[in-house]
Amino acid sequence: RKEVEQDPGPFNVPEGATVAFNCTYSNSASQSFFWYRQDCRKEPKLLMSVYSSGNEDGRFTAQLNRASQYISLLIRDSKLSDSATYLCVVNIWSDGKLIFGQGTTLQVKP
Amino acid sequence: GAGVSQSPSNKVTEKGKDVELRCDPISGHTALYWYRQSLGQGLEFLIYFQGNSAPDKSGLPSDRFSAERTGGSVSTLTIQRTQQEDSAVYLCASSLLGAARDNEQFFGPGTRLTVL
Numbered sequence: 001r002k003e004v005e006q007d008p009g010p011f012n013v014p015e016g017a018t019v020a021f022n023c024t025y026s027n028s029a030s031q032s033f034f035w036y037r038q039d040c041r042k043e044p045k046l047l048m049s050v051y052s053s054g055n056e057d058g059r060f061t062a063q064l065n066r067a068s069q070y071i072s073l074l075i076r077d078s079k080l081s082d083s084a085t086y087l088c089v090v091n092i093w094s095d096g097k098l099i100f101g102q103g104t105t106l107q108v109k110p
Numbered sequence: 111g112a113g114v115s116q117s118p119s120n121k122v123t124e125k126g127k128d129v130e131l132r133c134d135p136i137s138g139h140t141a142l143y144w145y146r147q148s149l150g151q152g153l154e155f156l157i158y159f160q161g162n163s164a165p166d167k168s169g170l171p172s173d174r175f176s177a178e179r180t181g182g183s184v185s186t187l188t189i190q191r192t193q194q195e196d197s198a199v200y201l202c203a204s205s206l207l208g209a210a211r212d213n214e215q216f217f218g219p220g221t222r223l224t225v226l
Contacts, residue, residue: 032213043201043217044153087152091213097143097166098215102152 001026004101006088012107017078021104023088024070030099032091033064035073038103039084047073047086078108112136114218116202122224123192131187131221135204142185143203143215144177153201159185192225199223 006023013019025033033050048055050062050071061074071088088101115134123129135142144156155169159179170176174192179185189196199222203215 034214043219045217046214049214093213095166097155097158098213099155100145100153 002102003027003099004088004090006101006104008102008104010105010107012109013078014109015078015080017108018074018076019078019106020075021073021086021088021106022070023072023101023104024068025088025090025099026069027090027092027099028069029092029094030069030090031093033062033071034089034091034098035060035062035071036087036089036100037084038087044087044100075106078106080108080110082106083108114202114204114216116200116218116221118221119219120222120224122226124226125194126191128188128190129192129223131189131200131202131223133185133187133202133204133218135183135185135202136216137183139204139206139216140182141205141207141213142179143205144185144187145201145203146171146198147201147220148198156187156200189223192223194225197223197225 004025035047036044037047038044048057050064054063059076063072085103085105087103089098117132142159145153157177158166161182174190177187199220201220203217205215
């Protein structure tokens with residue numbers, strides 16, 4: 001079983017739609033959580049951190065459920081520019097390294 | 111300021127040859143990471159440096175892979191006797207601190223390795 005699992009998609013949605021991605025992680029010792037974004041043939045970049053209380057950044061909302069060990073990302077009012085692969089990432093502080101999921105691909109259509 | 115840089119950006123080599131990939135992290139970042147990403151796949155962790163030491167080499171796929179970091183800055187990833195399955199994009203990342211709560215990693219543009 002992979003340490004971080006995501007539905008690879010692709011998710012094809014029209015502009016303006018709301019779309020949600022989920023991710024599950026296997027190691028209960030995971031302590032920090034992130035969503036990274038990766039555009040085609042580009043390097044990953046941090047989109048947002050995910051906190052237990054949930055957090056919002058404009059059209060993006062991230063949630064963490066520690067009991068069920070899953071993380072979600074909600075994108076409202078999708079834009080064409082949101083088309084990318086979204087990587088779910090967990091961190092165990094004692095390890096110091098990030099564990100990446102396979103990524104979920106989003107295609108926003110006009 | 112300057113981000114993470116990697117060289118070469120592309121490398122085509124013949125099976126059996128050795129290759130060396132270079133990473134220049136962001137100045138002042140103590141932690142440096144190497145990942146590999148095959149076509150359509152997620153990131154595969156290879157090795158992590160805290161300063162010049164590598165506390166975690168667990169991801170190196172075989173003993174053909176080695177990495178070093180000198181002066182707490184530049185790192186090189188060496189692949190000996192390359193095989194076709196080594197073809198991938200090799201990504202380097204750095205972060206200000208290693209084991210830290212908000213351990214944002216900044217990635218370089220990667221080196222695309224093709225083994226013929």
